[in-house]
Amino acid sequence: xxxxxxxxxxxxxxxxxxxxxxxxxxxxxxxxxxxxxxxxxxxxxxxxxxxxxxxxxxxxxxxxxxxxxxxxxxxxxxxxxxxxxxxxxxxxxxxxxxxxxxxxxxxxxxxxxxxxxxxxxxxxxxxxxxxxxxxxxxxxxxxxxxxxxxxxxxxxxxxxxxxxxxxxxxxxxxxxxxxxxxxxxxxxxxxxxxxxxxxxxxxxxxxxxxxxxxxxxxxxxxxxxxxxxxx
Numbered sequence: 001x002x003x004x005x006x007x008x009x010x011x012x013x014x015x016x017x018x019x020x021x022x023x024x025x026x027x028x029x030x031x032x033x034x035x036x037x038x039x040x041x042x043x044x045x046x047x048x049x050x051x052x053x054x055x056x057x058x059x060x061x062x063x064x065x066x067x068x069x070x071x072x073x074x075x076x077x078x079x080x081x082x083x084x085x086x087x088x089x090x091x092x093x094x095x096x097x098x099x100x101x102x103x104x105x106x107x108x109x110x111x112x113x114x115x116x117x118x119x120x121x122x123x124x125x126x127x128x129x130x131x132x133x134x135x136x137x138x139x140x141x142x143x144x145x146x147x148x149x150x151x152x153x154x155x156x157x158x159x160x161x162x163x164x165x166x167x168x169x170x171x172x173x174x175x176x177x178x179x180x181x182x183x184x185x186x187x188x189x190x191x192x193x194x195x196x197x198x199x200x201x202x203x204x205x206x207x208x209x210x211x212x213x214x215x216x217x218x219x220x221x222x223x224x225x226x227x228x229x230x231x
Contacts, residue, residue: 071201
């Protein structure tokens with residue numbers, strides 16, 4: 001597939017955001033696949049299988065990128081394996097060249113002393129490298145998740161990477177997610193059952209108390225709210 005000039009991709013994203021605002025999630029995924037072909041991939045945190053199921057139903061065999069930071073809960077790795085075995089997707093795990101012991105020998109426990117740098121090294125930079133072959137990528141960001149995500153468009157321009165960012169679930173409410181999980185028997189990370197409503201790396205994630213924002217358990221006690229992947 002011929003690469004589009006950056007300005008054309010940006011214009012395409014702006015038009016698609018307007019035209020697909022009210023489209024079903026599967027239709028948004030199909031549009032991205034029809035537009036970008038093999039240069040489009042899904043990313044998944046493996047908190048649940050909602051996006052992977054939606055995507056696999058719309059585009060069987062779709063590529064799903066999973067970023068293994070080395071700090072994930074065992075339950076998250078298990079959810080990845082279950083989704084790879086159950087849904088019609090091709091899961092590709094992205095790993096960091098430095099294993100955690102090597103990383104901590106060189107940098108120390110960055111998640112304690114500089115979580116922004118830790119996220120940059122273990123998450124953002126590896127994903128940036130993995131996305132180089134793609135013109136567009138999708139994630140599971142939803143407006144209902146937090147105030148910082150309340151204006152997320154269904155299709156956006158990712159200026160940092162020079163790519164189109166697709167958010168098929170952007171308009172979904174928590175109730176819609178729960179209904180979809182129940183209707184389709186979606187695989188869900190077991191940690192969700194014990195209060196982990198937003199699941200990241202084990203050292204930086206705690207259960208959410210009743211009434212708290214769903215992402216309150218991420219980097220608790222600090223002003224940090226995002227790892228940097230979706231910024």
